[in-house]
Amino acid sequence: MSRIIRIGIIGSGGIARSHASAYKKLLNVEIVAVADSMEGRAQAFIEQEQLLGAVAFEDHKKLLEMDLDGVSICTPNFAHHETSINALNAGKHVLVEKPMSVTLQQSIEMVEAAELSGKMLTVGFQPRYDPNMSLIKDIVQSGKLGNVYFVETGGGRRRGMPGGTFIRKDLAGAGAMADIGCYSLDMALHALGYPKPLTVSAYTSNHFGTNSKYHNEAAGFEVEDFGVAMIRLEGDIVLNYKISWAMHMDTLGATMFLGTDGGLKVTPAGSGPWSGVWDGSVGSMTLYHDVVNQHIESTIPVISHGLNLFDEKVKDFVVAIQNNLPAPIPGAEILYNQAIIDGVLRSAESKREVTIDLPY
Numbered sequence: 143m144s145r146i147i148r149i150g151i152i153g154s155g156g157i158a159r160s161h162a163s164a165y166k167k168l169l170n171v172e173i174v175a176v177a178d179s180m181e182g183r184a185q186a187f188i189e190q191e192q193l194l195g196a197v198a199f200e201d202h203k204k205l206l207e208m209d210l211d212g213v214s215i216c217t218p219n220f221a222h223h224e225t226s227i228n229a230l231n232a233g234k235h236v237l238v239e240k241p242m243s244v245t246l247q248q249s250i251e252m253v254e255a256a257e258l259s260g261k262m263l264t265v266g267f268q269p270r271y272d273p274n275m276s277l278i279k280d281i282v283q284s285g286k287l288g289n290v291y292f293v294e295t296g297g298g299r300r301r302g303m304p305g306g307t308f309i310r311k312d313l314a315g316a317g318a319m320a321d322i323g324c325y326s327l328d329m330a331l332h333a334l335g336y337p338k339p340l341t342v343s344a345y346t347s348n349h350f351g352t353n354s355k356y357h358n359e360a361a362g363f364e365v366e367d368f369g370v371a372m373i374r375l376e377g378d379i380v381l382n383y384k385i386s387w388a389m390h391m392d393t394l395g396a397t398m399f400l401g402t403d404g405g406l407k408v409t410p411a412g413s414g415p416w417s418g419v420w421d422g423s424v425g426s427m428t429l430y431h432d433v434v435n436q437h438i439e440s441t442i443p444v445i446s447h448g449l450n451l452f453d454e455k456v457k458d459f460v461v462a463i464q465n466n467l468p469a470p471i472p473g474a475e476i477l478y479n480q481a482i483i484d485g486v487l488r489s490a491e492s493k494r495e496v497t498i499d500l501p502y
């Protein structure tokens with residue numbers, strides 16, 4: 143029988159529940175500790191989730207003194223950096239929620255801590271576990287499109303602006319571009335094999351968030367609710383990326399990969415208020431190509447699945463711990479995602495194209 147994998151959860155708010163629920167479904171896994179900086183919150187979580195025998199802490203460093211194999215980091219974005227680095231330095235594997243951190247420098251330090259510790263740092267992008275997302279990557283990587291030179295992606299919500307820590311610049315880092323945009327970026331970059339980003343030219347706005355007609359925390363709304371960016375990637379590929387938390391439109395359109403031999407269009411499921419393929423809501427996939435000079439459109443059937451993507455991401459983390467595998471969604475890869483978000487903010491602020499400089 144395999145040994146029990148001992149897990150700690152840091153931050154016991156909304157998303158921590160999906161982590162707890164997923165761990166509880168796995169054999170030979172035990173959540174043995176929960177930490178939340180808000181008094182009483184970790185204990186209440188332990189009771190609500192019926193984590194028998196789990197210990198509650200307010201200070202995550204105390205939790206890290208325990209004998210644990212891995213930790214789920216489910217704090218607001220601003221605490222991902224400190225808690226991840228402390229966990230890695232304490233010899234624990236880390237599954238950190240998205241977006242990876244608040245600044246690019248923080249993400250670099252997290253990757254360095256993982257390398258030094260020899261422990262894994264994996265980032266919680268559950269749409270990766272949607273078989274349609276894997277299919278998009280397989281099509282792009284199959285060579286069927288030839289050389290891909292242009293990608294357009296994004297999506298958004300007609301109305302869907304969070305509040306609290308999500309709209310504070312110091313606590314969240316960025317708004318829609320990081321919160322839901324990081325998924326679109328991950329889908330496109332993953333399909334392309336994560337090419338290095340080189341430059342960004344971006345525009346952002348917050349016409350909705352700062353208007354009390356649309357947001358009840360308008361006075362404290364400090365981040366962007368809309369953004370568009372043109373990103374140059376290694377390999378002479380251009381990525382056009384647009385995202386919104388709020389807009390007077392049903393959808394920001396399809397995700398498209400244009401290649402020298404073919405094109406792939408992926409439309410979101412429906413054109414509802416949460417449209418976009420960023421969360422795995424694929425409506426249709428069409429391949430555009432020529433057959434003996436005829437312009438052909440081939441429908442690629444969308445894979446229906448009953449997977450709970452949150453369960454899958456947590457399971458993959460545990461499997462990696464059990465089998466000593468590399469991080470399923472490595473921080474070193476998601477660094478490029480964070481670098482683009484950082485470039486978007488710098489470019490929008492300066493109203494100029496900016497260069498992305500990465501140490502690796």
Ligand SMILES: NC(=O)c1ccc[n+]([C@@H]2O[C@H](COP(=O)([O-])OP(=O)(O)OC[C@H]3O[C@@H](n4cnc5c(N)ncnc54)[C@H](O)[C@@H]3O)[C@@H](O)[C@H]2O)c1
Pocket residue numbers: 152153154155156157158177178179180183200202216217218219221225239240241266268307321
């Ligand atoms: N993968 C997804 O689909 C998904 C969905 C929602 C949120 N998220 C991400 O999950 C993270 C948390 O979001 P949420 O909605 O659960 O937030 P939340 O505010 O509901 O919960 C965060 C909890 O962390 C606690 N906390 C803050 N600082 C802490 C620290 N230093 N140590 C310990 N606890 C601390 C807070 O007291 C709070 O209870 C964010 O990064 C968010 O982007 C991911």
